[in-house]
Amino acid sequence: MKNSYFGEFGGCFVPELLMPPLLEVEAAMNDILPTPSFQNDLNDLLRDYAGRPTPLTYCPALSSECGFHLWLKREDLLHTGAHKINNTLGQALLARRMGKTALLAETGAGQHGVGTAAVAARLGMQCVIFMGAEDVERQSANVTRMKILGAEVHPVENGTRTLKDAINAALRYWISHQRTTHYCFGTAAGPHPFPTLVRLFQSVIGKETRAQCLEKTGGLPDAVVACVGGGSNAIGIFHAFLEDASVRLFGVEAAGTGEPGCFNSAPLNLGVPGVLHGSHTMLLQNNDGQIEPSQSVSAGLDYPGVGPEHAWLHKSGRAHYGMVKDANALAAFRRLCRSEGILPALESSHALAFVLDHPNRFAPGNAVIVNLSGRGDKDMDIVTQALEEEGHEHS
Numbered sequence: 358m359k360n361s362y363f364g365e366f367g368g369c370f371v372p373e374l375l376m377p378p379l380l381e382v383e384a385a386m387n388d389i390l391p392t393p394s395f396q397n398d399l400n401d402l403l404r405d406y407a408g409r410p411t412p413l414t415y416c417p418a419l420s421s422e423c424g425f426h427l428w429l430k431r432e433d434l435l436h437t438g439a440h441k442i443n444n445t446l447g448q449a450l451l452a453r454r455m456g457k458t459a460l461l462a463e464t465g466a467g468q469h470g471v472g473t474a475a476v477a478a479r480l481g482m483q484c485v486i487f488m489g490a491e492d493v494e495r496q497s498a499n500v501t502r503m504k505i506l507g508a509e510v511h512p513v514e515n516g517t518r519t520l521k522d523a524i525n526a527a528l529r530y531w532i533s534h535q536r537t538t539h540y541c542f543g544t545a546a547g548p549h550p551f552p553t554l555v556r557l558f559q560s561v562i563g564k565e566t567r568a569q570c571l572e573k574t575g576g577l578p579d580a581v582v583a584c585v586g587g588g589s590n591a592i593g594i595f596h597a598f599l600e601d602a603s604v605r606l607f608g609v610e611a612a613g614t615g616e617p618g619c620f621n622s623a624p625l626n627l628g629v630p631g632v633l634h635g636s637h638t639m640l641l642q643n644n645d646g647q648i649e650p651s652q653s654v655s656a657g658l659d660y661p662g663v664g665p666e667h668a669w670l671h672k673s674g675r676a677h678y679g680m681v682k683d684a685n686a687l688a689a690f691r692r693l694c695r696s697e698g699i700l701p702a703l704e705s706s707h708a709l710a711f712v713l714d715h716p717n718r719f720a721p722g723n724a725v726i727v728n729l730s731g732r733g734d735k736d737m738d739i740v741t742q743a744l745e746e747e748g749h750e751h752s
């Protein structure tokens with residue numbers, strides 16, 4: 358396998374039984390993905406089915422409160438509600454060209470599951486989804502959507518009953534179904550070639566953002582900010598700006614409740630190097646190498662690892678990674694709803710909070726772009742409950 362590392366991070370640490378399907382995906386990535394016919398089919402679907410390009414929206418009220426110019430890249434407006442569909446469409450098309458008849462996926466918040474289920478229906482493929490049992494409970498609206506779209510949803514009761522355990526179950530399933538099934542991995546993590554493959558499909562976000570910012574402001578942004586779960590929306594928007602030294606890149610991890618002794622989902626800030634899901638990366642693990650449970654109010658950020666390219670961007674200093682607590686993400690959610698009339702996903706609310714809570718990170722007049730990775734419809738129950746507990750009105 359070539360080019361499977363980002364600095365010292367990445368690689369492909371999997372049981373031998375997973376090597377044949379991973380090599381098959383790597384070959385498809387190198388031989389099929391760059392062809393004009395594949396790119397044309399993908400671009401048609403991204404435009405006419407998913408709804409690309411997504412707008413770059415200016416936030417007048419929050420900009421005047423903060424003293425800099427706040428822009429949102431509106432991945433929340435995509436079909437199925439999040440950036441996940443960029444990757445799902447790409448991998449599904451690739452799978453079909455590889456002769457596969459079924460898509461397999463893990464999901465945390467359910468957005469990747471819904472995206473995969475929708476695309477499987479569109480392309481006439483079977484769809485099997487693994488989802489941690491805790492996530493099935495807290496993102497139940499998305500479970501219903503997946504089933505209605507024709508997917509088989511398997512709740513996973515092992516471990517912390519979240520995304521990590523769903524990935525383990527999906528990898529196990531893939532071993533015995535690799536002849537017919539493509540594992541449509543949902544984030545820029547896992548074994549090679551997934552971190553590169555997912556980034557290739559998500560980098561459309563950054564390419565559009567760069568062109569739109571040049572057109573609307575006459576220059577590049579001063580900062581680009583995105584939340585980091587496994588890292589796909591962040592690497593997708595960062596990539597077009599990696600060579601632009603003037604553009605500061607900020608990833609935002611979930612700090613959980615932030616109370617002493619409580620778990621978090623911030624492996625870049627609080628973890629150590631190790632191997633999880635086939636990749637050498639930064640992880641939350643104890644001194645015996647056991648994975649620590651992660652915790653976040655947002656299911657999509659609730660993961661103890663992170664994509665290896667982020668581990669490298671962190672180590673090399675090209676990107677910086679902050680942390681935001683549950684309560685601050687909820688407050689940012691509320692602020693965007695009330696100030697701009699946009700309901701963000703709780704995942705994206707972490708990126709917003711990083712910007713809104715510390716406006717002095719940015720100079721007056723700066724252009725700051727937040728990647729609004731998804732919409733908040735799936736989070737209504739969690740947000741309603743949290744606001745009630747805080748004594749806020751929400752009607």
Ligand SMILES: Cc1ncc(COP(=O)(O)O)c(C=O)c1O
Pocket residue numbers: 439440465466467468469543544545584585586587588589590591656657658702704705730731732
């Ligand atoms: C709306 C949204 N944003 C962000 C994420 C985090 O994933 P990633 O870090 O791969 O972008 C998720 C994951 O489910 C999500 O649903």
